[in-house]
Amino acid sequence: MIQLEGIRKSFGKQQVLGGINLTVQKGEVVVILGPSGSGKTTLLRCINYLERPDQGVIQIGNQKLEGKHPGRSEIHRLRQRTAMVFQQYNLFKHKTALENVMEGLTIVRGVPRDTAAEIGIEMLEKVGLGDRLHYYPSQLSGGQQQRVGIARALALNPEVILFDEPTSALDPELVGEVLEVIRRIAEEGITMIIVTHEMGFARDVASRVVFMDGGAIIEQGTPDDIFQRPREERTRQFLRRITPEANYSI
């Protein structure tokens, strides 16, 4: 279980998060939507302390971190409970697909190399890259790189996987293969928090949708609640802009 309480964050004078409270149950797939600049990526990055919140409490499982300056080892332990899939993939460029997946296992978890390789191969097969084990990121397409990124996150068997706009940097024809992989692992009951702009995907995969604007959570609910019966005007505006109705005639 993940619990965020009163998370505040400012960059200079610009307040990005204005006291966010959010609870995510085990096995939930929470999709965070919102216009750009609404703070959704910052919120996600606060969960594993890639961004330090100015204030607030982050709890994952039985570990609790508070405010801006928790101890280095506390942050380190928190990060070991999470994994992240980045917008720009951020695969280790000098390592092959398999080495990318193994790295966290051998270096952080102390898993022996051959066990790590077995897990790595299994995870890469799961994302459909069993034939690309020894390719460097520069030899893979964006979609393939992102699937390696997902395999790298999965291999760590974390309590939650954080997805930061996993398809935003992809060519349109490659988006589908990545969403398909995420959809498949969502069905396995892994807890996920996903920031995305893919509305159809959000609707499909989410057990809960959270709508953010101006550094605050405006409303949350099931995909049907948010997409069919949004209560807040700002949510409606956003959905209108993102899914334009056919208000033209041919």
Add this chain to the structure above:
Amino acid sequence: MSFDPSFMWTAFLSLFKALPTTLFITIISVAAGLVIGTIVALARLYRIPVLSQLASAYVTFVRGTPMLMHLLLIYFGLPIIIDGIAGLVGSSFTSASIPLLAFACIAFSITAGAYMSEVVRAGILAVDKGQIEAAHAVGMTTPQALRRIVFPQALAVSLPNLSNSVIGMLHGSTLAYTISVIEINAQAQIVAADNWKYFEAYLAAALLFWGLTVLIERMSGWLEYRLNRFQRGGAA
């Protein structure tokens, strides 16, 4: 006085006696310089209080003064310090027992450290910030992330600059002759003076340095090819 090509060979053979000294000074100062440079670069990049200011002062002073000056300052200054300390603690150690070669190595390590810190800093800055974030996200500590992820990539991009530094230190090592270390340049002077054939001896020394430099260029080219394998793209 006429040009005597056959003497060049004689000179060449005698220069080989000094080759190990030149290589020793170069390798030690480059290796130590790389260590110093890395520490200095990290201190500055991570803005470690006190250490980063000291590091900046070190870099600007050393880069702002000639390499010959570093050698002379160490050669004349270090004995004062060492003998002073020895006197204070009542030790019988005197600076006279320190080989001249050591002064050259210490001085040139200090020189190399300052120049290489900039090479290392540029290399680290060239690595995408997302790489260290990804390393943190899989649970690595910062030292692990630096060692496993950042340094290998930084090394690959800084190789051309590093090989420049190595060549610079190789050529700079000739200054050691001013404190009577017999490296290639000093040896050339000796053979030249013995036989009154200066041009031939120095030409032989120049060719030897050129050969060494080409060797360094080749090695660095080969390393660059190997270390950048991952960036070439295309099919595996």
